[in-house]
Structures are given as structure tokens and as C-alpha cells.
Amino acid sequence: MWDYIEERVKRCAEYIVATGCTVRTCSAHFGVSKSTVHKDVSERLKYIDEELYERTRVVLEQNLSERHIRGGIATRRKYRGENAN
Numbered sequence: 001m002w003d004y005i006e007e008r009v010k011r012c013a014e015y016i017v018a019t020g021c022t023v024r025t026c027s028a029h030f031g032v033s034k035s036t037v038h039k040d041v042s043e044r045l046k047y048i049d050e051e052l053y054e055r056t057r058v059v060l061e062q063n064l065s066e067r068h069i070r071g072g073i074a075t076r077r078k079y080r081g082e083n084a085n
Contacts, residue, residue, distance in 0.1 A: 006048055008032070009040040013049070013056045016041060022063050 012026050021029075027037045041060065045053040077083075 001044070001048075005040075005044070009044050009048055010052065012037050013041050013045050013052050016059050017052070017055045020059055020062075023060070 008030070012030060012032075015021065015029065016023075016026055019025075023034050023037050023041070027034045030037070041053075041056050045056060
């Protein structure tokens with residue numbers, strides 16, 4: 001694997017673990033697509049750094065389990081006319 005890809009994979013994973021952010025937020029932060037970030041942290045990372053992969057999976061699984069709640073909150077804000085931020 002090319003060096004710049006490995007570096008991007010590690011930076012994305014470390015950012016997700018440090019902030020607990022979603023793949024979408026990470027992709028916006030680093031300026032790459034959501035598909036790239038997802039492939040990086042779910043497939044490539046396990047061959048680069050197994051321990052970091054496990055810590056990242058914990059955060060991503062938590063985000064997945066909370067996804068429906070975040071969607072409900074966003075919908076409520078939308079219809080109440082509140083700012084989403």
C-alpha cells in the first residue's frame with residue numbers, strides 16, 4: 001500500500017477515536033469522500049494497525065447504534081424551526 005494512503009488511514013482512525021465523530025464528519029474534516037473514509041477504517045486499517053482498528057470499530061458501532069436517535073432529533077429540530085447546529 002502506498003505511504004500516503006497508510007498515513008490517511010491512520011489520521012482518519014485517530015481522529016474518529018479522539019473525537020467520537022461519524023464517518024461523514026471525518027470525511028468533511030479531511031476533505032475526502034465518505035466512501036473513502038469508510039473503506040479506510042473498516043477494511044484497510046485492520047492490515048495496518050490492528051489495535052487502532054479495534055478502538056475505531058467500537059466508536060463506529062456506537063455511532064451506528066445511535067443513528068436512528070440522531071435522525072429523530074434532526075427531524076424534530078427541522079419542524080420546530082431550530083437551527084440544526
